[in-house]
Amino acid sequence: MxxxxxxxxxxxxxxxxxxxxxxxxxxxxxxxxxxxxxxxxxxxxxxxxxxxxxxxxxxxxxxxxxxxxxxxxxxxxxxxxxxxxxxxxxxxxxxxxxxxxxxxxxxxxxxxxxxxxxxxxxxxxxxxxxxxxxxxxxxxxxxxxxxxxxxxxxxxxxxxxxSPAALTALWQAAEAVCEGVELARDLQTLPANILTVPAFLDRARALSALGVEVEILGPKDLHAAGMGLHLAVGQASVTPPALAVLRWRGGPAGVAPTLLVGKGLCFDTGGVCLKPAGGMEEMKGDMGGAAAVIGTLHALARQRAPVSVTGLLALAENAIGDNAYRPGDILPSHSGLSVEVIDTDAEGRLVLADALSWGCATEKPSAVVDLATLTGSIIVALGHDHAGLFSRHDSTGDALAAALTDSATRTGDALWRMPLSDRWDEALKSDAADLRHCAPAARLIPDALHAARFLSRFVPDSIPFAHLDIAGPSEIRRPLPWAPAGATGFGVRLLVDWLTR
Amino acid sequence: MKIRFAKSGLPATGTVIVGVLADRTLTAAAKSLDDAGNGALSRALEAAKFDGKAEQTLTVLAPAGTTLSRLVVVGLGDAAKADVAAWERIGGAAYAAAVATQDDEVLFALDGIDGAAVTTAEAAARIGFGALLRSYRFDKYRSEATEKKDDKPKVTTFTVASDIGKDAKEAFAPLDAVAEGVFLTRNLQSEPANILGPEEFAKECQKLEKLGVKVTVLGEKEMKKLGMHALLGVGQGSVRESQTVIMEWTGGTKGEAPVAFVGKGVCFDTGGICLKPAGGMEDMKWDMGGAGVVTGLMHALASRKAKANVVGLIGLVENMPSGNAQRPGDVVVSMSGQTIEVINTDAEGRLVLADVLTYAQREHKPKAIIDLATLTGAIIVALGGEHAGMFTNSDDLADKLFKKGQATGEKVWRMPLGDAYDKLIKSDIADMKNVGDGRNGGSITAAQFLKRYIENDTPWAHLDIAGTTWTNKDLPVVPKGATAFGVRLLNDLVAEHYEG
Structure with a gap:
């Protein structure tokens, strides 16, 4: 076909x-x-x-x-x-x-x-x-x-x-990255009736042929792990949510891996807070973060890269249905914090929060980076030419941001740092739970900043953490030199460069 | 309110403020009051879980063992880490807690603070400055019929008592001048549009002549002659005449190139033919926030006799829909000669700024330009009210503004510029259009538009202050309402980098 x-x-x-x-x-x-x-x-x-x-x-x-x-x-x-x-x-x-x-x-x-x-x-x-x-x-x-x-x-x-020998070696590594980008773009482009959660999991399992260790957490496992946020987002869909764990261990034994977390909403209707019809078809690409993570793992494995990385694909379909989660619901999370749901269309930060918390606890990573087509607000802020980069404003956070920005400049997957502030805790305060995941809808609110602060609450302060809001550059309307209009696979070239340098 | 400085010593009566350091460590003044009451103050602090965190406050009425009417305890936090802005916030918080008093005088007993990061004189001056900034109240339109007697603050004097009252007074003098500028800006931002139109605003600027500022006002006739059609197009729908005001302060070396500050002064912005929705439109009386900041800044610089050459330029218009209003699709020729297709009449601020920027460069050849504008809603979505958006062609200016923002608490965050964004304002029939890709990257495309009016790579920064010009809640040194965000930041920038 x-x-x-x-x-x-x-x-x-x-x-x-x-x-x-x-x-x-x-x-x-x-x-x-x-x-x-x-x-x-x-x-x-x-x-x-x-x-x-x-x-x-x-x-x-x-x-x-x-x-x-x-x-x-x-x-x-x-x-x-x-x-x-x-x-x-x-x-x-x-x-x-x-x-x-x-x-x-x-x-x-x-x-x-x-x-x-x-x-x-x-x-x-x-x-x-x-x-x-x-x-x-x-x-x-x-x-x-x-x-x-x-x-x-x-x-x-x-x-x-x-210099044929030198170029041949460099090209082999670059070809692996091209494959990773192409894989990510293919997945971003596939419609949601074809690329369902189970179909995405098949793609994840296929990486084991390259030497990647693949573990799948289905609904029962998510339940046992206490991942109430992730489960709630996926509960209305006939295809249940899952977390795919991709482990590439090319680095020396005993060295902590780097953790990558990708938002993988195979489709996002908005749930009970249903999106308007105009443009909703674009929501088949709401798994752009997970696509970047699987593309990166593919590239690293094809390169036999001497690094250890765990990639998490937080997969779910945010469907509307008689079992959908509702605004006002209070959910338990893996971290132990209770979360009040305000807007079911701010679902990405919920699945990510559980995946970040689970990943930090299970993998004990040396650093964690998440990628997500998270907010419309970041597109208002930065357009389609930069992803928003959020990291803590301390020495380790600054160092991580600097390293990622270097890779962004080298590869052209452009990042712009945005402020990560606890000032927004007030906006995320809930009367009924430990916190809420977004502020009530209003004109002109900095939702991307709120989302970044929300996520940072689920990553221990001791672990350097960066959040990339890729809603802008993940899908483009004007071609770039290396990308036709449409899905870009944004993040693969950036992450491989950062991880292998 | 008057700020006074006195030698240490507690009065027998009235309202007194004392500090408590981190971990509930009493200062000397707090200790003496605690002793007078046989430990009653310590018990009160414990009962209120008051631990001395910076800006925390507790009010004790008729404190035991004294004849005071009211005692306000304010947390000082860790004095070894407190910078000048921290002391300002402490002053502001203390004032806000004490203002409910029925006394007309309040005394902050600072005495001396051991191990503080700044001198006692500096700390005292900053406490006074913070209290003064917080005391601002725009109440000229509240008549006795509605203003409850008890609501109006009675405090007329705020005294800071310390070991070295005279030094504190000296340190405070330039801050007092800055506060005057801040208040002028807040007044201008708070005035409703029926009172403050372009001509009324220009008259306010002319009052700066008393301070030695040279003020020139251009009316529509002069601006037509200069070819400022981008600005004039915005104002043409209003019955009120557009104005450009130039304020020159020559405190530096004669003949040396000035620093230019340019402000957007849309005295009211209905959106024009692209009319805004009614909800929240009243906020648009402060769409002249940038011009307000420039005017207040010039006032501050002149009254503290800054040793720098500075020129402030503001474009004043009213954006109204009418039979003669500018239409979407109109093409205007700016003073620079570049043509603009007006797609959205509500993206008017950049049209005003474009011509004023050109005028500033042609007439004053500045060595650096900083413009301020309540320019886009997109910057509020991007950054909220914590930071103003900063767009600049100069890494050096970016660094200076960022650091001054952190130091003064008027914080700025750098946002990107680039060719990919510039392409979005390409027009089919003119050199550029006045909007880009809808709201997407809306603050950036606005900045790209302005950048096209900067000549010869002059160091330039644009501050989008739409999110920071007004606050809906009280902040430590800013009461709810107009903030004058930018006056303190730019005053300090001039003081550190352009004077001498």
Missing amino acids: LPTPIRPTVRILPRRSPRPLADAPAIAVIGVGSDGQFPPSVTLDQQAALTAALRQSGTPLPLKAGQVVALPAALLPQTAATLIVGTDSGCSPAQARTLGGALAVALRGLGDGGADLDLPLGPEAAVECLSALRLRLWQAPTYATKADPLPPTVTTLHWRTG
Whole structure:
């Protein structure tokens, strides 16, 4: 039913390999420096022909960095098309990603053979460029029975480099991350009748083939563990809630793992506090945090990364029904704190609170990061270009925030730190329970700040903790260099970078 | 209310405030009263579970063994950790507890505090400052018919008694000037829009001339000549004439480039043709909060004779719907020459600021610009009332403002700027439109709009004070209502970084 996605294979080969390559790539991609310098694989005659063709097409050399010009076919032997790319020495990771994205757009539909790429990029920039190229070509799974065939697009990328061994190693690690991002995007995109809680659990179990230890806590286990918040959110659905525990133990024995927690609402109707119909279909993506966590574990396992990480997928469907939890309900939690429910549509923080508390108690982690498509408020605050980063304002919290922000800058999964304050305890005060999970609906309340403070109450002060509200960048309307519009898999590249550095 | 400083010593009668340190450690004054009552005060503290936490208060009427009418005990917390802002909050909390007294004088017996992080003189001055700030009351429209006699505070003098009353008085003098500025700002923010329109506001500014401030007022005719059509478009629906006021204080070296403060002064904001819903619209009388802050700040700087060149510029308009009001879809040419498609007439503050920012740079060539505006509802959703949103092109300015915010308690939180947000204000028919992607990232797109009016990368910060200009509950040094948020922050910024 699903068409085969475009995931071109990358072959790394020495820069001076003769042209044309043995398996006859259909497209040549040639980088030209700002000094007009062609790579050595292009002969002087070919250079003259290409320079003339560029002039004729109204784009004479030198090209601007990142500019891509498509030229007619017959200029180089056995090619169907030639792409000339303006490149700059000292290309930053961000520029390399922009270049990769531009190449993806230019290559789409040019033919499904191979491409012969000769660009003067160092190994790190090459990997960023290739990753962005591949991730930009990702397409959402479709169930259309009469879908148009995908435009014929490259199946193999032959990348010329002066240091094939170094680049091969880097690319293998990057390819694992690309797979993780693609997995996360696929899951975000699947509709809620297909990706139910049990179907998500099957995806989790599949990671055991990569050496990940998978444990599933079903409703009975959740009940036995006292996870009343998580159970309540899922209780109206015919597919019961579950917690998937994914343990990758690549690090030295005896070292505490890092804990990742993902909000996995396979669908969020809002419950009794039903959402308006307009845009509700987007709520199939309300498991973007859990998707990022499973994608990260996939990448780490494929890399055989020398780190120990536990990922928790807090899965539930927030359905409406005759057994749904109600505003005013008072719920027990794993931590022992009682919680009064105000708005059943603020369910994400409930499942996360139990998962955070259970994870800290069970895994004794050295640090904990949760990811969640948590609030509309964070989109009002930061739009779709940054996720909100909340961590405690002390030395360990600041250090964690700084490390995550570094990884964000390197990978392009952008974070912006927001204040985490106990000032909001007053807004979360309940007359009937230890606390309530949100303030009553009103105009202009800082709900993202309230949610962050609520979550922090379920993580012991001794454990460095960061909460990423990814409601904005998890799903985008305008493409990024490495992501078409739609599901982004936000968080996978960020977390893998942070965990493996 | 007058703040006085005296030598240590307890009066025999009236209302007295004494401090108790953390862990219920009595100060000398508290101890002497406890002894006079044979330990009655200690028993009262124990009975009330009063442990000396900062700003905690307890009132004892007719305390045993004394002839006082009222004793207020205030928690001082850990004096070794208390900064100046902590002492201000203690002063404010103490005043709030003591104000119910029937006496017209209140005495805070501070004496000396061993091991305090600040000098006794500084602590005393800050207590007086905090009490004064908290004593503000906007009651000019409460007539005797409704104002209950007992509600009106009787306290006219607040005395802080310490070992070194004279030094405290000296330390207090510049703070008194700041408090005057704060009160002016709060008055302007509290005045209803039928009383304070653009021209009335401009007249208030002209009163600063007495302090040596040069005040220039531009009317609509002058602004038309200058091409300030972005500002004029906002005001054109109102019968009241728009104004721009320029206040120059030249306390620094002659000829040196000034620091510019720019304020949004929408004296009332109905939203215009994009009319706001009725609920809560009365709050829009304080949509001139930024202009109020700039005016109060200029007052404070001039009356304490700050050694700096500072120019304050405010754009004053009223945003009304009418047959001549600006419409969604209108295109205006700003003073900078850039064209703006007005999509939402309720995103008017940035239109006003754009022209005033351009004017400020063309006429005054400032070395730094800080603008203040009650600009977006989105900043309230983003940050609540704890921090103002700070947007800046200068890491240096960001650092200075953040630190001063922490020190004064008028806190700011930096928010992002970037090309991805700038793209959201692209217009199909003009250089830009005045809103972005609905409410999403709404404070950021507003800031991106303003950034387009900053020339030559002049260091610039924009403070979105929509969440911090008004408070619905009493805060230690701010009674419920207008806060004047920004006056103390920017006064201290000027004092530390632009004077000398």
